[in-house]
Amino acid sequence: MFAGILASLISANLLAAEPAVKGPEKVEDWWNAGQAHIQRSEQLKPITGKARNVILFVGDGMGVSTVTAARILEGQMRGQTGEENALFFETLPHVALSKTYTWDQQTPDSAPTMTAMITGYKARDGMLSVDHTTHRGECDAGAIAKRSLPTLLEQAAEAGKATGIVTTARITHATPGATYAHTPDRDWEGDAMLPPNCGVKDIARQLVELSPTVMNSLKVALGGGRDFFRTTAQPDPEYPDRRGTRKDGRDLIEAWLASRNQLASGSRYVWDKTGFDQVDPKTTPFLLGLFEPSHMQWEADRAKDAAGEPSLSEMTRKSLAMLQGSSQGYFLHVEAGRIDHGHHAGNAKRALLDTIELAKAVKTAYEMTDPRETLIIVTADHSHVFTIAGYPHRGNPILGLVKPVPEQDGIPPDVARDAHDLPYTTLNYANGPGAKNRSPAGGRPDLVHVDTSALDYKQEAIVEFKSETHGGEDVAIYASGPKAHLIHGVMEQNWIYHVMRAAFGLSSKH
Ligand SMILES: [Zn+2]
Numbered sequence: 001m002f003a004g005i006l007a008s009l010i011s012a013n014l015l016a017a018e019p020a021v022k023g024p025e026k027v028e029d030w031w032n033a034g035q036a037h038i039q040r041s042e043q044l045k046p047i048t049g050k051a052r053n054v055i056l057f058v059g060d061g062m063g064v065s066t067v068t069a070a071r072i073l074e075g076q077m078r079g080q081t082g083e084e085n086a087l088f089f090e091t092l093p094h095v096a097l098s099k100t101y102t103w104d105q106q107t108p109d110s111a112p113t114m115t116a117m118i119t120g121y122k123a124r125d126g127m128l129s130v131d132h133t134t135h136r137g138e139c140d141a142g143a144i145a146k147r148s149l150p151t152l153l154e155q156a157a158e159a160g161k162a163t164g165i166v167t168t169a170r171i172t173h174a175t176p177g178a179t180y181a182h183t184p185d186r187d188w189e190g191d192a193m194l195p196p197n198c199g200v201k202d203i204a205r206q207l208v209e210l211s212p213t214v215m216n217s218l219k220v221a222l223g224g225g226r227d228f229f230r231t232t233a234q235p236d237p238e239y240p241d242r243r244g245t246r247k248d249g250r251d252l253i254e255a256w257l258a259s260r261n262q263l264a265s266g267s268r269y270v271w272d273k274t275g276f277d278q279v280d281p282k283t284t285p286f287l288l289g290l291f292e293p294s295h296m297q298w299e300a301d302r303a304k305d306a307a308g309e310p311s312l313s314e315m316t317r318k319s320l321a322m323l324q325g326s327s328q329g330y331f332l333h334v335e336a337g338r339i340d341h342g343h344h345a346g347n348a349k350r351a352l353l354d355t356i357e358l359a360k361a362v363k364t365a366y367e368m369t370d371p372r373e374t375l376i377i378v379t380a381d382h383s384h385v386f387t388i389a390g391y392p393h394r395g396n397p398i399l400g401l402v403k404p405v406p407e408q409d410g411i412p413p414d415v416a417r418d419a420h421d422l423p424y425t426t427l428n429y430a431n432g433p434g435a436k437n438r439s440p441a442g443g444r445p446d447l448v449h450v451d452t453s454a455l456d457y458k459q460e461a462i463v464e465f466k467s468e469t470h471g472g473e474d475v476a477i478y479a480s481g482p483k484a485h486l487i488h489g490v491m492e493q494n495w496i497y498h499v500m501r502a503a504f505g506l507s508s509k510h
Contacts (some may be wrong), residue, residue, distance in 0.1 A: 044093055048487035051503035052329035053374040055365050056117070058175055059358050060110060061340030061351070063383025063475055069348065069427060070355035072398040081395030087359035088380040096486045097474040098493045100382045103132040107472035108312065111186040113493060114178035115383035119149035120497035126186050128178040132269040138184045139198035148182035152500050157217030159506060162326035164218065164319045168312055168354070169337025170225025172203040175381060179333050180204040180214065190228030191248045204228035206258045216263060220322050222315045224292035226271065229253050230327050236293050237271055238307040240431070253288070273308030281321035289315070296351040298338050299357040300455055312336055313361040320368050325478055334361060343384040343491040344467045346432035346458040349399055350437070375481035377496065383471035385430035391414060399453035400424050411503035418444065425452050427459050432468025434461035
Protein backbone atom coordinates (compact mmCIF):
# COMPACT_ATOMS: atom_id res chain seq x y z
CA MET A 1 0.00 0.00 0.00
CA PHE A 2 0.95 3.65 0.03
CA ALA A 3 2.24 3.25 3.58
CA GLY A 4 4.69 0.67 2.36
CA ILE A 5 5.99 2.83 -0.44
CA LEU A 6 6.33 5.73 1.98
CA ALA A 7 8.29 3.58 4.39
CA SER A 8 10.76 2.60 1.69
CA LEU A 9 11.07 6.19 0.52
CA ILE A 10 11.86 7.25 4.05
CA SER A 11 14.56 4.66 4.50
CA ALA A 12 15.92 5.53 1.05
CA ASN A 13 16.02 9.21 2.05
CA LEU A 14 17.80 8.41 5.28
CA LEU A 15 20.45 6.69 3.26
CA ALA A 16 20.64 9.31 0.57
CA ALA A 17 21.65 11.74 3.29
CA GLU A 18 24.57 9.56 4.39
CA PRO A 19 25.32 6.94 1.75
CA ALA A 20 28.20 5.20 3.52
CA VAL A 21 27.28 5.61 7.15
CA LYS A 22 30.28 5.60 9.45
CA GLY A 23 28.73 7.81 12.13
CA PRO A 24 25.11 8.67 12.97
CA GLU A 25 22.60 9.93 10.42
CA LYS A 26 21.31 13.43 11.05
CA VAL A 27 19.42 13.60 14.32
CA GLU A 28 16.36 15.13 12.67
CA ASP A 29 16.12 12.26 10.18
CA TRP A 30 15.47 9.80 13.00
CA TRP A 31 12.80 12.12 14.36
CA ASN A 32 11.13 12.62 10.98
CA ALA A 33 11.05 8.90 10.24
CA GLY A 34 9.39 8.25 13.61
CA GLN A 35 6.82 10.98 12.98
CA ALA A 36 6.08 9.62 9.51
CA HIS A 37 5.38 6.24 11.10
CA ILE A 38 2.90 7.84 13.50
CA GLN A 39 1.12 9.62 10.64
CA ARG A 40 0.91 6.45 8.58
CA SER A 41 -0.31 4.43 11.52
CA GLU A 42 -2.97 6.99 12.52
CA GLN A 43 -4.34 6.85 8.98
CA LEU A 44 -4.31 3.09 8.76
CA LYS A 45 -7.88 1.79 8.54
CA PRO A 46 -8.90 -1.86 8.47
CA ILE A 47 -10.31 -3.03 5.14
CA THR A 48 -13.37 -4.82 6.44
CA GLY A 49 -15.02 -5.98 3.21
CA LYS A 50 -14.58 -9.38 1.61
CA ALA A 51 -11.45 -10.30 -0.34
CA ARG A 52 -12.02 -11.27 -3.93
CA ASN A 53 -8.54 -12.80 -3.99
CA VAL A 54 -6.14 -14.29 -1.46
CA ILE A 55 -2.42 -14.85 -2.03
CA LEU A 56 -0.53 -16.89 0.57
CA PHE A 57 3.26 -16.63 0.38
CA VAL A 58 5.26 -19.08 2.46
CA GLY A 59 9.02 -18.70 2.86
CA ASP A 60 9.87 -22.27 3.85
CA GLY A 61 12.10 -22.03 6.93
CA MET A 62 12.09 -18.23 6.87
CA GLY A 63 12.50 -17.46 10.56
CA VAL A 64 12.88 -13.93 11.89
CA SER A 65 16.71 -14.12 11.91
CA THR A 66 16.55 -15.10 8.23
CA VAL A 67 14.39 -12.06 7.45
CA THR A 68 16.74 -9.74 9.35
CA ALA A 69 19.88 -11.11 7.69
CA ALA A 70 18.26 -11.02 4.23
CA ARG A 71 17.15 -7.43 4.81
CA ILE A 72 20.74 -6.45 5.65
CA LEU A 73 22.17 -8.41 2.71
CA GLU A 74 19.71 -6.83 0.25
CA GLY A 75 20.62 -3.35 1.50
CA GLN A 76 24.34 -4.11 1.32
CA MET A 77 24.01 -5.46 -2.23
CA ARG A 78 22.67 -1.99 -3.09
CA GLY A 79 25.69 -0.34 -1.49
CA GLN A 80 23.94 0.62 1.75
CA THR A 81 24.89 -0.27 5.30
CA GLY A 82 21.90 -2.62 5.20
CA GLU A 83 20.32 -2.56 8.67
CA GLU A 84 17.94 0.28 7.75
CA ASN A 85 16.68 -1.57 4.67
CA ALA A 86 13.27 -3.25 4.59
CA LEU A 87 12.40 -6.25 2.43
CA PHE A 88 9.24 -5.44 0.50
CA PHE A 89 6.95 -7.59 2.63
CA GLU A 90 8.24 -5.90 5.79
CA THR A 91 6.44 -2.74 4.64
CA LEU A 92 3.01 -4.42 4.74
CA PRO A 93 0.86 -2.81 7.44
CA HIS A 94 -0.13 -5.77 9.63
CA VAL A 95 2.22 -8.16 11.40
CA ALA A 96 1.78 -10.95 13.93
CA LEU A 97 3.75 -13.81 15.43
CA SER A 98 2.83 -17.39 14.57
CA LYS A 99 3.23 -20.27 17.02
CA THR A 100 4.42 -23.14 14.86
CA TYR A 101 4.25 -26.18 17.17
CA THR A 102 2.07 -28.97 15.79
CA TRP A 103 -0.14 -31.69 17.24
CA ASP A 104 2.89 -33.78 18.18
CA GLN A 105 5.99 -31.59 17.61
CA GLN A 106 7.51 -28.82 19.69
CA THR A 107 9.80 -27.90 16.78
CA PRO A 108 7.82 -28.64 13.65
CA ASP A 109 8.25 -29.86 10.11
CA SER A 110 6.73 -28.41 6.92
CA ALA A 111 3.98 -31.02 6.49
CA PRO A 112 1.92 -30.33 9.61
CA THR A 113 2.69 -26.59 9.57
CA MET A 114 1.32 -26.11 6.05
CA THR A 115 -1.57 -28.38 7.01
CA ALA A 116 -2.28 -25.94 9.88
CA MET A 117 -2.22 -22.90 7.59
CA ILE A 118 -4.28 -24.46 4.79
CA THR A 119 -6.85 -26.55 6.77
CA GLY A 120 -7.09 -24.83 10.17
CA TYR A 121 -5.93 -27.89 12.12
CA LYS A 122 -2.60 -28.76 13.73
CA ALA A 123 -1.67 -32.15 12.34
CA ARG A 124 0.91 -34.88 13.02
CA ASP A 125 4.47 -34.88 11.78
CA GLY A 126 4.90 -36.00 8.18
CA MET A 127 1.22 -35.88 7.19
CA LEU A 128 -0.54 -33.64 4.67
CA SER A 129 -4.09 -32.36 5.21
CA VAL A 130 -5.33 -35.33 7.23
CA ASP A 131 -6.32 -35.12 10.90
CA HIS A 132 -4.28 -36.31 13.88
CA THR A 133 -6.21 -39.59 14.25
CA THR A 134 -4.59 -40.78 11.01
CA HIS A 135 -2.16 -43.65 11.37
CA ARG A 136 1.33 -43.30 9.98
CA GLY A 137 1.61 -45.26 6.75
CA GLU A 138 -2.19 -45.87 6.56
CA CYS A 139 -2.84 -47.38 3.13
CA ASP A 140 -6.63 -47.66 3.26
CA ALA A 141 -7.91 -44.99 0.87
CA GLY A 142 -11.36 -45.03 2.57
CA ALA A 143 -9.82 -44.31 5.98
CA ILE A 144 -7.73 -41.48 4.55
CA ALA A 145 -10.77 -39.98 2.82
CA LYS A 146 -12.60 -39.98 6.19
CA ARG A 147 -9.69 -38.28 7.92
CA SER A 148 -8.99 -35.77 5.15
CA LEU A 149 -9.30 -32.11 6.03
CA PRO A 150 -10.66 -29.80 3.32
CA THR A 151 -8.07 -27.24 2.30
CA LEU A 152 -8.59 -23.57 1.62
CA LEU A 153 -7.62 -24.19 -2.01
CA GLU A 154 -10.35 -26.83 -2.33
CA GLN A 155 -12.88 -24.55 -0.63
CA ALA A 156 -11.93 -21.65 -2.89
CA ALA A 157 -12.51 -23.99 -5.84
CA GLU A 158 -15.96 -24.92 -4.49
CA ALA A 159 -16.74 -21.22 -4.18
CA GLY A 160 -16.06 -20.87 -7.92
CA LYS A 161 -12.66 -19.25 -7.61
CA ALA A 162 -9.65 -20.01 -9.77
CA THR A 163 -6.62 -21.39 -7.92
CA GLY A 164 -2.88 -21.76 -8.44
CA ILE A 165 0.27 -23.15 -6.85
CA VAL A 166 3.83 -21.89 -7.36
CA THR A 167 6.96 -23.27 -5.69
CA THR A 168 10.70 -23.52 -6.23
CA ALA A 169 10.62 -26.94 -4.54
CA ARG A 170 9.06 -30.03 -6.09
CA ILE A 171 5.36 -29.40 -6.74
CA THR A 172 4.74 -32.58 -4.72
CA HIS A 173 6.80 -31.37 -1.73
CA ALA A 174 5.18 -30.88 1.69
CA THR A 175 4.18 -27.21 1.49
CA PRO A 176 2.55 -27.08 -1.97
CA GLY A 177 1.39 -30.71 -1.52
CA ALA A 178 -0.74 -29.86 1.52
CA THR A 179 -2.91 -27.54 -0.60
CA TYR A 180 -4.28 -30.35 -2.83
CA ALA A 181 -3.14 -33.74 -1.48
CA HIS A 182 -4.29 -35.79 1.50
CA THR A 183 -1.76 -38.35 2.64
CA PRO A 184 -0.40 -39.93 5.81
CA ASP A 185 3.16 -39.66 4.48
CA ARG A 186 4.71 -36.57 2.88
CA ASP A 187 7.37 -38.80 1.28
CA TRP A 188 4.83 -40.56 -0.96
CA GLU A 189 5.55 -38.07 -3.74
CA GLY A 190 5.66 -40.74 -6.46
CA ASP A 191 4.34 -44.30 -6.72
CA ALA A 192 7.81 -45.77 -6.17
CA MET A 193 7.74 -44.39 -2.62
CA LEU A 194 4.44 -46.13 -1.69
CA PRO A 195 4.43 -49.37 0.33
CA PRO A 196 3.36 -52.43 -1.73
CA ASN A 197 -0.40 -52.68 -2.41
CA CYS A 198 -1.08 -49.28 -0.94
CA GLY A 199 -4.56 -47.97 -1.71
CA VAL A 200 -3.60 -44.32 -1.22
CA LYS A 201 -2.55 -42.44 -4.35
CA ASP A 202 0.92 -40.90 -4.47
CA ILE A 203 1.04 -37.08 -4.33
CA ALA A 204 1.91 -36.54 -8.03
CA ARG A 205 -1.07 -38.66 -9.02
CA GLN A 206 -3.31 -36.76 -6.62
CA LEU A 207 -2.31 -33.53 -8.39
CA VAL A 208 -3.24 -34.98 -11.77
CA GLU A 209 -6.42 -36.79 -10.65
CA LEU A 210 -8.08 -33.98 -8.70
CA SER A 211 -11.82 -33.90 -8.01
CA PRO A 212 -13.72 -32.35 -10.96
CA THR A 213 -14.29 -29.07 -9.06
CA VAL A 214 -10.66 -28.63 -8.05
CA MET A 215 -9.41 -29.76 -11.47
CA ASN A 216 -11.54 -27.08 -13.08
CA SER A 217 -10.25 -24.48 -10.65
CA LEU A 218 -6.52 -25.22 -10.49
CA LYS A 219 -5.42 -23.24 -13.53
CA VAL A 220 -1.72 -23.16 -12.85
CA ALA A 221 0.87 -25.32 -11.06
CA LEU A 222 4.53 -24.33 -11.38
CA GLY A 223 7.56 -25.84 -9.65
CA GLY A 224 10.02 -28.71 -9.83
CA GLY A 225 9.65 -32.47 -9.52
CA ARG A 226 9.32 -33.97 -13.05
CA ASP A 227 10.73 -37.32 -11.85
CA PHE A 228 7.52 -38.24 -10.05
CA PHE A 229 5.44 -37.61 -13.18
CA ARG A 230 7.52 -39.65 -15.62
CA THR A 231 8.20 -43.35 -15.94
CA THR A 232 11.49 -45.18 -15.43
CA ALA A 233 11.57 -45.62 -19.24
CA GLN A 234 11.41 -41.91 -20.01
CA PRO A 235 14.65 -39.93 -20.21
CA ASP A 236 14.56 -36.44 -18.75
CA PRO A 237 14.44 -33.68 -21.41
CA GLU A 238 17.04 -31.54 -19.61
CA TYR A 239 19.34 -34.27 -18.26
CA PRO A 240 19.15 -37.12 -20.84
CA ASP A 241 21.03 -39.55 -18.56
CA ARG A 242 18.32 -39.25 -15.97
CA ARG A 243 14.99 -41.09 -16.06
CA GLY A 244 11.65 -40.68 -14.34
CA THR A 245 10.86 -42.69 -11.22
CA ARG A 246 7.34 -43.98 -11.85
CA LYS A 247 7.05 -47.76 -11.76
CA ASP A 248 3.38 -47.90 -12.72
CA GLY A 249 4.18 -47.00 -16.35
CA ARG A 250 1.96 -43.91 -16.24
CA ASP A 251 3.12 -40.75 -17.95
CA LEU A 252 1.37 -38.32 -15.63
CA ILE A 253 2.28 -35.31 -17.74
CA GLU A 254 0.40 -36.84 -20.68
CA ALA A 255 -2.45 -37.71 -18.31
CA TRP A 256 -2.54 -34.12 -17.03
CA LEU A 257 -2.58 -32.72 -20.58
CA ALA A 258 -5.31 -35.12 -21.74
CA SER A 259 -7.60 -34.39 -18.77
CA ARG A 260 -7.11 -30.61 -18.92
CA ASN A 261 -7.48 -30.41 -22.68
CA GLN A 262 -10.79 -32.19 -22.26
CA LEU A 263 -11.90 -29.27 -20.06
CA ALA A 264 -10.44 -26.60 -22.32
CA SER A 265 -8.22 -26.96 -25.35
CA GLY A 266 -4.92 -25.13 -25.45
CA SER A 267 -3.68 -26.35 -22.06
CA ARG A 268 0.09 -26.40 -21.83
CA TYR A 269 2.93 -28.22 -20.14
CA VAL A 270 6.34 -26.47 -20.07
CA TRP A 271 9.67 -27.57 -18.61
CA ASP A 272 12.17 -24.82 -19.48
CA LYS A 273 12.48 -21.04 -19.53
CA THR A 274 11.84 -20.74 -23.28
CA GLY A 275 8.61 -22.72 -23.04
CA PHE A 276 7.56 -20.73 -19.99
CA ASP A 277 8.19 -17.41 -21.71
CA GLN A 278 6.10 -18.49 -24.70
CA VAL A 279 2.99 -19.17 -22.60
CA ASP A 280 0.35 -16.54 -23.24
CA PRO A 281 -1.59 -16.31 -19.97
CA LYS A 282 -4.67 -14.98 -21.76
CA THR A 283 -5.08 -17.92 -24.11
CA THR A 284 -3.81 -20.75 -21.87
CA PRO A 285 -6.63 -22.25 -19.79
CA PHE A 286 -4.43 -24.64 -17.78
CA LEU A 287 -0.66 -24.55 -17.26
CA LEU A 288 1.66 -27.12 -15.70
CA GLY A 289 5.34 -26.17 -15.41
CA LEU A 290 7.89 -28.66 -14.08
CA PHE A 291 11.31 -27.06 -14.46
CA GLU A 292 13.60 -29.64 -12.82
CA PRO A 293 13.53 -33.40 -12.22
CA SER A 294 13.68 -32.57 -8.50
CA HIS A 295 13.69 -29.14 -6.79
CA MET A 296 14.30 -26.05 -8.93
CA GLN A 297 17.62 -24.23 -8.60
CA TRP A 298 18.38 -21.82 -5.81
CA GLU A 299 18.09 -18.24 -7.10
CA ALA A 300 21.90 -17.97 -6.79
CA ASP A 301 22.36 -20.85 -9.27
CA ARG A 302 19.44 -20.21 -11.59
CA ALA A 303 21.45 -18.43 -14.29
CA LYS A 304 23.67 -21.54 -14.67
CA ASP A 305 20.74 -23.94 -15.14
CA ALA A 306 21.06 -26.14 -18.24
CA ALA A 307 17.66 -25.37 -19.79
CA GLY A 308 16.92 -22.16 -17.92
CA GLU A 309 14.23 -21.66 -15.32
CA PRO A 310 11.87 -18.82 -14.44
CA SER A 311 12.44 -17.06 -11.11
CA LEU A 312 9.91 -17.12 -8.29
CA SER A 313 8.79 -13.61 -9.19
CA GLU A 314 8.43 -14.52 -12.88
CA MET A 315 6.30 -17.54 -11.95
CA THR A 316 4.21 -15.35 -9.62
CA ARG A 317 3.67 -12.81 -12.41
CA LYS A 318 2.59 -15.42 -14.97
CA SER A 319 0.29 -17.17 -12.49
CA LEU A 320 -1.44 -13.94 -11.51
CA ALA A 321 -1.86 -12.98 -15.16
CA MET A 322 -3.68 -16.30 -15.68
CA LEU A 323 -5.78 -16.13 -12.50
CA GLN A 324 -6.82 -12.51 -12.99
CA GLY A 325 -9.10 -13.68 -15.81
CA SER A 326 -11.33 -15.45 -13.28
CA SER A 327 -14.76 -13.86 -12.77
CA GLN A 328 -15.03 -15.03 -9.15
CA GLY A 329 -11.50 -14.17 -7.98
CA TYR A 330 -8.72 -16.57 -7.04
CA PHE A 331 -6.55 -18.20 -4.42
CA LEU A 332 -2.81 -18.44 -5.15
CA HIS A 333 -0.20 -20.13 -2.98
CA VAL A 334 3.44 -19.20 -3.62
CA GLU A 335 6.25 -20.99 -1.80
CA ALA A 336 9.90 -19.97 -1.67
CA GLY A 337 10.73 -23.59 -1.01
CA ARG A 338 14.50 -23.49 -0.97
CA ILE A 339 15.26 -21.00 1.79
CA ASP A 340 14.80 -24.10 3.94
CA HIS A 341 17.23 -26.16 1.86
CA GLY A 342 19.94 -23.51 2.02
CA HIS A 343 19.71 -23.56 5.80
CA HIS A 344 19.62 -27.37 5.99
CA ALA A 345 22.90 -27.30 4.04
CA GLY A 346 24.33 -24.83 6.57
CA ASN A 347 24.70 -22.43 3.65
CA ALA A 348 23.28 -19.05 4.70
CA LYS A 349 24.04 -17.17 1.47
CA ARG A 350 21.75 -19.30 -0.71
CA ALA A 351 18.99 -19.15 1.92
CA LEU A 352 19.25 -15.35 2.11
CA LEU A 353 19.32 -14.82 -1.66
CA ASP A 354 16.17 -16.94 -1.98
CA THR A 355 14.55 -14.81 0.75
CA ILE A 356 15.37 -11.67 -1.24
CA GLU A 357 13.80 -13.25 -4.33
CA LEU A 358 10.68 -14.02 -2.29
CA ALA A 359 10.48 -10.34 -1.34
CA LYS A 360 10.64 -9.53 -5.05
CA ALA A 361 7.82 -11.97 -5.78
CA VAL A 362 5.65 -10.36 -3.08
CA LYS A 363 6.35 -6.93 -4.59
CA THR A 364 5.34 -8.27 -8.02
CA ALA A 365 2.05 -9.57 -6.62
CA TYR A 366 1.40 -6.37 -4.69
CA GLU A 367 1.92 -4.22 -7.76
CA MET A 368 -0.31 -6.43 -9.92
CA THR A 369 -3.25 -6.37 -7.49
CA ASP A 370 -5.55 -3.88 -5.77
CA PRO A 371 -5.00 -3.91 -1.99
CA ARG A 372 -8.71 -3.19 -1.48
CA GLU A 373 -9.69 -6.55 -2.95
CA THR A 374 -6.67 -8.83 -2.48
CA LEU A 375 -5.50 -10.21 0.85
CA ILE A 376 -1.75 -10.88 0.75
CA ILE A 377 -0.24 -12.92 3.57
CA VAL A 378 3.50 -13.60 3.82
CA THR A 379 4.75 -16.00 6.47
CA ALA A 380 6.98 -18.99 7.17
CA ASP A 381 6.09 -22.53 8.16
CA HIS A 382 8.89 -22.74 10.73
CA SER A 383 12.24 -21.26 11.65
CA HIS A 384 15.81 -22.59 11.57
CA VAL A 385 18.58 -22.65 14.20
CA PHE A 386 20.20 -19.65 12.52
CA THR A 387 21.72 -16.83 14.57
CA ILE A 388 23.03 -13.28 14.11
CA ALA A 389 25.69 -12.96 16.79
CA GLY A 390 28.52 -10.89 18.24
CA TYR A 391 28.74 -7.09 18.08
CA PRO A 392 29.47 -6.25 14.44
CA HIS A 393 29.54 -2.54 13.68
CA ARG A 394 26.85 -0.87 11.58
CA GLY A 395 27.35 -1.82 7.93
CA ASN A 396 29.64 -4.79 8.68
CA PRO A 397 29.20 -7.27 5.77
CA ILE A 398 26.49 -9.63 7.00
CA LEU A 399 28.29 -12.69 5.58
CA GLY A 400 31.66 -11.56 6.96
CA LEU A 401 33.72 -11.83 10.12
CA VAL A 402 32.55 -9.80 13.10
CA LYS A 403 34.30 -6.43 13.29
CA PRO A 404 33.05 -4.35 16.24
CA VAL A 405 32.90 -0.59 16.57
CA PRO A 406 36.51 0.56 17.27
CA GLU A 407 37.20 1.69 20.81
CA GLN A 408 38.47 5.03 19.52
CA ASP A 409 37.08 7.21 16.74
CA GLY A 410 39.18 7.34 13.59
CA ILE A 411 40.52 3.78 13.87
CA PRO A 412 39.23 1.29 11.27
CA PRO A 413 37.25 -1.67 12.66
CA ASP A 414 39.29 -4.83 13.23
CA VAL A 415 38.16 -8.45 13.56
CA ALA A 416 36.86 -9.54 16.92
CA ARG A 417 38.38 -12.65 18.53
CA ASP A 418 36.90 -15.46 20.61
CA ALA A 419 38.35 -16.80 23.90
CA HIS A 420 41.01 -18.65 21.86
CA ASP A 421 41.96 -15.58 19.84
CA LEU A 422 40.15 -16.75 16.69
CA PRO A 423 37.87 -14.58 14.53
CA TYR A 424 34.24 -15.58 13.97
CA THR A 425 31.34 -14.81 11.63
CA THR A 426 28.14 -12.92 12.44
CA LEU A 427 25.97 -15.73 11.04
CA ASN A 428 26.09 -19.19 12.60
CA TYR A 429 23.97 -22.27 13.23
CA ALA A 430 23.32 -24.15 16.46
CA ASN A 431 23.74 -27.39 14.51
CA GLY A 432 24.40 -28.67 11.00
CA PRO A 433 27.17 -29.59 8.56
CA GLY A 434 29.20 -26.47 9.44
CA ALA A 435 30.29 -28.25 12.66
CA LYS A 436 32.66 -30.20 10.40
CA ASN A 437 34.90 -27.15 9.91
CA ARG A 438 36.97 -28.05 12.98
CA SER A 439 40.68 -27.45 13.13
CA PRO A 440 42.84 -30.62 13.33
CA ALA A 441 42.96 -30.17 17.14
CA GLY A 442 39.17 -30.20 17.26
CA GLY A 443 38.75 -26.52 18.01
CA ARG A 444 37.28 -23.80 15.88
CA PRO A 445 38.84 -23.18 12.47
CA ASP A 446 40.99 -20.13 11.87
CA LEU A 447 38.87 -18.04 9.47
CA VAL A 448 41.42 -15.28 8.83
CA HIS A 449 42.05 -16.39 5.24
CA VAL A 450 38.62 -17.93 4.57
CA ASP A 451 36.17 -16.13 2.27
CA THR A 452 33.05 -16.51 4.42
CA SER A 453 30.97 -14.63 1.83
CA ALA A 454 31.67 -17.27 -0.87
CA LEU A 455 28.51 -18.84 -2.27
CA ASP A 456 29.36 -22.34 -1.02
CA TYR A 457 30.62 -21.32 2.42
CA LYS A 458 28.94 -23.23 5.24
CA GLN A 459 28.65 -21.28 8.47
CA GLU A 460 29.98 -22.86 11.64
CA ALA A 461 27.74 -24.96 13.87
CA ILE A 462 28.06 -26.51 17.33
CA VAL A 463 26.33 -29.89 17.03
CA GLU A 464 27.32 -31.81 13.91
CA PHE A 465 24.50 -32.99 11.68
CA LYS A 466 24.52 -33.75 7.97
CA SER A 467 21.44 -31.53 7.77
CA GLU A 468 20.88 -28.50 9.98
CA THR A 469 17.52 -28.59 11.78
CA HIS A 470 14.44 -26.42 12.03
CA GLY A 471 14.04 -24.00 14.95
CA GLY A 472 11.10 -23.92 17.33
CA GLU A 473 10.58 -20.21 17.98
CA ASP A 474 7.72 -18.21 16.49
CA VAL A 475 7.82 -16.91 12.93
CA ALA A 476 6.32 -13.66 11.65
CA ILE A 477 3.18 -13.12 9.55
CA TYR A 478 2.93 -10.01 7.35
CA ALA A 479 -0.35 -8.99 5.72
CA SER A 480 -2.17 -6.38 3.68
CA GLY A 481 -5.64 -6.13 2.14
CA PRO A 482 -9.16 -7.09 3.26
CA LYS A 483 -9.16 -8.66 6.75
CA ALA A 484 -5.38 -8.20 7.04
CA HIS A 485 -6.04 -6.51 10.39
CA LEU A 486 -7.12 -9.92 11.72
CA ILE A 487 -3.42 -10.83 11.50
CA HIS A 488 -2.32 -9.36 14.82
CA GLY A 489 -0.88 -10.33 18.20
CA VAL A 490 0.57 -13.76 18.93
CA MET A 491 -1.39 -16.26 16.87
CA GLU A 492 -1.64 -20.00 16.57
CA GLN A 493 -0.41 -20.92 13.10
CA ASN A 494 -3.72 -22.58 12.18
CA TRP A 495 -5.58 -19.29 12.70
CA ILE A 496 -4.07 -18.09 9.41
CA TYR A 497 -6.55 -20.41 7.71
CA HIS A 498 -9.41 -18.78 9.60
CA VAL A 499 -8.28 -15.31 8.51
CA MET A 500 -8.18 -16.40 4.83
CA ARG A 501 -11.65 -18.01 5.21
CA ALA A 502 -13.03 -14.89 6.81
CA ALA A 503 -11.53 -12.80 4.03
CA PHE A 504 -13.24 -14.94 1.38
CA GLY A 505 -16.46 -14.83 3.39
CA LEU A 506 -16.74 -18.62 3.47
CA SER A 507 -19.33 -19.08 6.16
CA SER A 508 -20.30 -22.68 6.82
CA LYS A 509 -18.05 -24.90 8.92
CA HIS A 510 -16.79 -27.67 6.65
ZN1 LIG B 1 13.12 -28.23 6.30
